[in-house]
Amino acid sequence: MFNPTRDQARQFFLDTWARRQGTQPLSQMETLALNIIGRHPEYQALLDQGDRALTREYPPELGETNPFLHMSLHLAIEEQLAIDQPPGIRAAFEAQRAKLGDEHEALHRMLDCLGEIIWRAQRDRQPPDGAAYIACVRQGLDD
Incomplete structure (x- = not known):
């Protein structure tokens, strides 16, 4: 994913989570994302909401952590460590x-x-x- 929009990045995590029990093989990036989601069970209920999760805001001034940003940073770090x-x-x-x-x-x-x-x-x-x-x-x- 090179320079995805906010919605594309969120959709990637939603789609990956939805495909976790499917029979189709996952891409390497999806496998990394699924491992990250697995380390964060606190985000799994949100991902179960599907499209409703796309529009939710996480204002930092309210002390909320944006789970999509958090998982995206994890994904970036995995890539940084790999290379x-x-x-x-x-x-x-x-x-x-x-x-x-x-x-x-x-x-x-x-x-x-x-x-x-x-x-x-x-x-x-x-x-x-x-x-x-x-x-x-x-x-x-x-x-």
């Missing part, structure tokens, strides 16, 4: 996972960093800072 992009991100993640002893918690720390880096890049109208991203993921390793 080690930015260079060194896989080693930073592995170090954090080893320290925490919990892969999912390490992924969530990485997700928080990615969200922050994307927000800064948008705010500053600059490309994302890969070095700052890696430094954020590595934060707390020396404690």
